[in-house]
Amino acid sequence: MKKLISLVVLVTAFVVAPKAVLAADEAGFADYVQKIKAEAIEKGYSEATLEKAFANAKFYERSVSADKNQPEFKLTLDTYLPRAVPEWKAEQAVEKYNEHKELLEEVGAKYGVQPRFIVALWGIETNFGGYTGGFDVVSALTTMAYEGRREEFFKNQLWQALTIIEEGHIDVEQMQGSWAGAMGQTQFMPSSFMAYAVDYDGDGRKDIWNSMGDVFASAANYLKNAGWRVDVTWGRQVQLPEDFDVSMAELKNKKTLAEWQALGVRKLDGTDLPTRADIEAAVVIPDDKEGRVYLAYANYDALMRWNRSHYFVAAVGYLSDRIRFPR
Known part of the structure; x- marks a missing residue:
């Protein structure tokens, strides 16, 4: 008892x-x-x-x-990306891009940010404003x-x-x-709001909850101030040679594309890297050499300032690519 x-x-x-x-x-x-x-x-x-x-x-x-x-889950990019960017989200991203195309192009031109990245951030952060x-x-x-x-x-x-x-x-x-x-729809902390939010529609309020002009312009303004380049993409998936020294794979280790080419880095399909001399990139290995490997351009760094997670950046980049090349 x-x-x-x-x-x-x-x-x-x-x-x-x-x-x-x-x-x-x-x-x-x-x-x-x-x-x-x-x-x-x-x-x-x-x-x-x-x-x-x-x-x-x-x-x-x-x-x-x-x-x-x-929660902490043991994921790889190959298991994470289908969760972060399911097919329905990729399709909806294209629909949202087309729905707001005129406004997005106007904002993109003003701030020097490709509109597809604004939509991709919007989609990853709040499911296009569906959950804030x-x-x-x-x-x-x-x-x-x-x-x-x-x-x-x-x-x-x-x-x-x-x-x-x-x-x-x-x-x-x-x-x-x-x-x-x-x-709001950009998921800004108040300090980011004060630094980057924009009253794009001119109503006297910076409204990242309800005004699409303010939402898009605020996101673009953040990226612009983070060092965004309109003339390059975010990165590209590549393959490494067997003898690649993985200690070189860090964001601060920038090299020209020609230098990475000389070290054996190739496009995912095995062909040569682009020949542009004005682009420097870093090799990023979010998981290990057997997983996805990226050449990270300046815009990769800008996205890391938004959220310091390689998985987040990969999801935004992947969704932006799906908008650019819809299936």
């Missing part, structure tokens, strides 16, 4: 404890919000802005859980600051979010994003 009682107590503890912890977190969060509001007043934010921003502030336990328990995250951005950022592991980072993002509200770019109710505070 004692063993049975102990088991019941143990099971009950596992059921009740998380609720108790959550209640404590929510109580502490309410106090933290008051502390944040007082600090914001000292920084010069208006009481009206703070009342709007924190009117429905809530503690997002899901944000804390997602941050602490981000259902979290209140102020609550998500405040939750992450309260959680404490990266308090200064998330507080700085929160101050910038308050600036966005105070400048009138978006109504608080529409300021939705990811559990970490990435916002």
Whole structure:
């Protein structure tokens, strides 16, 4: 009987404890919000802005859980790309490109970015605006600051979010994003919004949630400032010679195409590399020599500034290629 009682107590503890912890977190969060509001007043934010921003502030336990328990899967590019860019997404990318072609070409010409890359980023980030995250951005950022592991980072993002509200770019109710505070159809953190968002439609608001002109121009402006080149693509898949020294495969090791050619690097079909002397590239091996290998051009680096993941860059590049060469 004692063993049975102990088991019941143990099971009950596992059921009740998380609720108790959550209640404590929510109580502490309410106090933290008051502390944040007082600090914001000292920084010069208006009481009206703070009342709007924190009117429905809530503690997002899901944000804390997602941050602490981000899933890790052993993938290769060959298994990842079909998930990131299924056939329906590639087909939809072409449809979206054609639907917004006039606007995309106008934006692309202004910022020096090929429109297919704008669409590819849009598709990979939010499924062409179909999923931008259902979290209140102020609550998500405040939750992450309260959680404490990266308090200064998330507080700085929160101050910038308050600036966005105070400048009138978006109504608080529409300021939705990811559990970490990435916002709108471009998934900009507030600091990226402040640095790169564009009021392309001229309505006085930088609206990366609802205005397609602002969405496309903001993405293009980010890439332009990241060093984008309109005269080259992102990269190309290549094959390496058997004796290739893999220690040379890193983004900072740039060589001309002629130099890589001399080292035995070839196009995927075995033919010679292009002969352009004005292009430098790096060899990138996201998995191993037996997997996909890329020559990464300047635009590869620009995409890495957007998201420092070779898999992300490969997905955006692959989708942009599918837009350029639809099946």
